[in-house]
Every structure is written in C-alpha cells, then in structure tokens.
Amino acid sequence: MPELPEVEAARCRIDRGALHRTIGAVRYGDDITHMDLPDRDALDRFVGTQFSMTRRHGKFMFAGTKDGPWMMIHLGMAGSIRVLDADEVDADFIRFTVAFEGGTRLTFRDPRKFGEIVVVEDVDDYIAERGLGPDALEIGDNAFAEVIGGTRGAVKSALLAQSKLAGVGNLWSDESLYRAGILPGATASDLASDRIARLHGAVGDTLRAVIDTCATYSKLPDDWLIHRREEGAACGICAGTIAKKKVGGRTTYYCPDHQKGA
C-alpha cells in the first residue's frame, strides 16, 4: 500500500542493503506484459556500476549511480521492494530484479503491474516533468496553506493531488483528516486558516509516525483510523462510529462526530 511512508521504508531498505555493490545483471520477471519498464539497452547501462545514493520525492524513489543515470522506481498500487541474500528465494510476482555480484539482489514485486521503472538522467528535471508538487514532508506552512487552502474542491481531493502535494495517498489522507478533526468532503477553500495549519501538522505527524515504524501498521497506536477502516467501528478519538463514503471517487473512512466541515 505504497504512499510516502511506504516508499520511504523501501528507500531505507535499499540504503541498508543495496548501495555500493556492483551490479552484475538487471533482469525482467516472468510476466511483464503491459508494464512500463525501460528497454534492455537502457537497463544495461547499470551493469558494472553501483548504486551510491537514493532519493525520494512524494511516492517516487530514485537509486543513483555515481556519475550516470538514476533508476526511478514507482511502486504503483501494490508494488514492494525487497533486498535478498543469495540464499533467499524470490516471492511470487517478481517483475524486475537487480542482481549484484555475490548473489545479493534487489527485487521489485508487483502483483497488479501498476508499478513503473524509468531510467532518469536528472532527478530534479524528472520531478518537474511529472508535474509533482512539493514533497509532503518538505512543504512549509505558507505553501501548504496556499496549495491546499486554495482548492475549491473537497479537502481530501486536494491532499491526494500529487501536483499540489506529493506523497499523500488514500490511507494517510484519511488518517490526517481524522486526526485534524476535518471532514474529508469539506470544501478546502472554506476552511479557516488555523484548521488548515492543523491539517498540515497532522499530515506531517502522521507520515513521520508511519515512517518511524518502517510502515509496519501493527506498530501504530490503537486509536488510529488505520485499525478501524470498517463501517461501524468505534472511533478511537471520540465516542462516535466510523462511517464510509466515496470522496473524489475514493473509498473514505471518517468519524462524523469529531470531524467537522467548515
């Protein structure tokens, strides 16, 4: 379920296990029909090089070689990254593997095939080309207020728009609104500035807390909405009951008691 914190956890896994190792081969998985992956020639540029650094912007992750290209990995709807030792066996649905000398390998698992890999020359140019807004953990108070508070649609839809704010997806937008006490369907531009500021704080707190657990949901506090995404569940914040509806076409859970509109 990759949003910003899950991508950050994947980036950390690459940092810990896949940097400064010489790449022996880059392999496609068994079934990669309909997938957006680089062609053979582009991938062969990585053979013999090493990843020396990683970056992340929103849900986009980049592994870079010293003087050459970067490999952008987007996990899509269901992608995940693992770094395996030589004696470990691949999971199902591995679409792509970077094999290092010595047997360690970085695997990209993606059952639904919505993930994407692109060979990128310049990360900042690429972020601009994709039209991504500021990263949700980097954006300042004023920019957040401008970009989210200036949207005439539902506040949840504003949080989800990667062109405005990069990194927040369905799960953590719900969690942030739940914590900030704001209804997902509230018109963003109608919200008072102190509530927008509170939302900014809630987004940052939520994302950082999830990153601190390496995106292991079972380690998140019991009162979080993530453990209550079910119609009729007890709210963890007030005495209310969790409700479900569609906002901007996305399944949305919220507490109609303590979350308020404008």
Next chain:
DNA sequence: TTTACTGTTAGGAC
C-alpha cells in the same frame, strides 16, 4: 462468482 482495491492519468464536464 462477484466485488473492491492502496495510484496515476487521459478525457470529459462544468
């Protein structure tokens, strides 16, 4: 067997 689904984007509506 049927239904819902975490993300992104093209195209249509307003």
Next chain:
DNA sequence: TGTCCTAACAGTAA
C-alpha cells in the same frame, strides 16, 4: 482557460 471528476488500467484477494 482552469479545475474537478470519472473511468480505466490488470490482477489479486476476500
């Protein structure tokens, strides 16, 4: 012109 919304993408899991 801009902003917003919906449907579609493919395949799994419940």
